[in-house]
Amino acid sequence: MPLYLPQLTRREFLKRAALAGAAVALAPQGHASLFGKARDKHVFAFFSDAHIASDPAQTYLRINMADQFAACAHELAAWPVKPAAVIVNGDLAFKFGLPEDYATFGRLLEPVRALAPIHLTLGNHDDREKFWQAFPRDATRLKTVPQRQASIFASDRANWFLLDSLDATNHTPGELGTAQLDWLARELAARPEKPAIVVCHHPLDITGLMGLKDSPALEELLVRHRQVKAFIFGHTHDWQVEQHPSGVQFINLPPTGYVFQAGRPSGWVRVTLARDGMEVELRSLDPKYPDHAQVRRLNWRPT
Ligand SMILES: [Zn+2]
Numbered sequence: 001m002p003l004y005l006p007q008l009t010r011r012e013f014l015k016r017a018a019l020a021g022a023a024v025a026l027a028p029q030g031h032a033s034l035f036g037k038a039r040d041k042h043v044f045a046f047f048s049d050a051h052i053a054s055d056p057a058q059t060y061l062r063i064n065m066a067d068q069f070a071a072c073a074h075e076l077a078a079w080p081v082k083p084a085a086v087i088v089n090g091d092l093a094f095k096f097g098l099p100e101d102y103a104t105f106g107r108l109l110e111p112v113r114a115l116a117p118i119h120l121t122l123g124n125h126d127d128r129e130k131f132w133q134a135f136p137r138d139a140t141r142l143k144t145v146p147q148r149q150a151s152i153f154a155s156d157r158a159n160w161f162l163l164d165s166l167d168a169t170n171h172t173p174g175e176l177g178t179a180q181l182d183w184l185a186r187e188l189a190a191r192p193e194k195p196a197i198v199v200c201h202h203p204l205d206i207t208g209l210m211g212l213k214d215s216p217a218l219e220e221l222l223v224r225h226r227q228v229k230a231f232i233f234g235h236t237h238d239w240q241v242e243q244h245p246s247g248v249q250f251i252n253l254p255p256t257g258y259v260f261q262a263g264r265p266s267g268w269v270r271v272t273l274a275r276d277g278m279e280v281e282l283r284s285l286d287p288k289y290p291d292h293a294q295v296r297r298l299n300w301r302p303t
Pocket residue numbers: 049050051090091123125235237
């Protein structure tokens with residue numbers, strides 16, 4: 001269950017780049033930017049909806065997804081500090097979660113792995129078994145919820161809960177299932193003090209047709225456990241930040257790949273945790289997008 005890919009050393013990165021041709025993802029002069037920088041333990045980088053096809057030249061809705069992922073990776077490498085971790089929030093593969101998609105995705109991920117450890121969730125265009133098979137030696141095998149990729153990691157100022165909402169490959173809605181919801185309820189109850197941030201590919205959706213089929217059950221947990229401060233998701237390919245009536249901050253990540261609606265941004269998101277909230281910043285691939293590089297401060301609801 002390769003939810004977590006450890007950071008590569010410079011030596012490992014260069015060796016693997018030479019072997020696998022990973023250097024195509026980043027110009028040679030870019031390698032220097034991957035190493036020797038300080039890490040900020042409060043900074044996290046979010047990528048979502050990469051939709052990488054086996055052929056890096058594949059386009060969809062006139063977008064080359066591999067090029068855009070590489071551009072996001074390149075910008076992250078040029079960031080003044082290294083993030084504590086990078087989270088890639090599902091829809092890693094183009095449509096059907098093919099082994100060849102994951103091979104290409106893995107190559108594009110190499111420069112990112114030189115920067116920071118990576119946590120991955122799965123979306124509705126992924127295939128759990130094929131994904132696990134694609135990263136056999138890198139996998140940290142976690143057995144939390146049977147046949148799911150749910151996990152928790154702690155950072156200085158928050159506990160992060162990563163959910164697995166993949167229900168059926170290439171089928172739009174997602175589902176957490178009773179076992180995973182029970183696990184989340186137990187793990188939240190065991191960690192009442194520190195702010196909790198919940199990450200899931202699918203959003204809440206009252207209709208259950210596009211988002212989570214078990215939205216009411218997750219929403220109840222997010223609202224009831226007062227230490228839950230933010231819910232971060234993708235899937236809609238539509239960047240949004242809003243506050244749920246309960247006070248939980250909802251962050252809808254943009255895709256690194258294509259948007260469904262012309263004029264909406266693609267890119268990645270920088271999150272920096274404070275003691276009582278977070279900063280979020282859209283890093284649009286189109287720097288002319290009005291919300292690009294605008295830093296928003298989101299405050300935590302009272303516990
Ligand atoms: Zn997607």
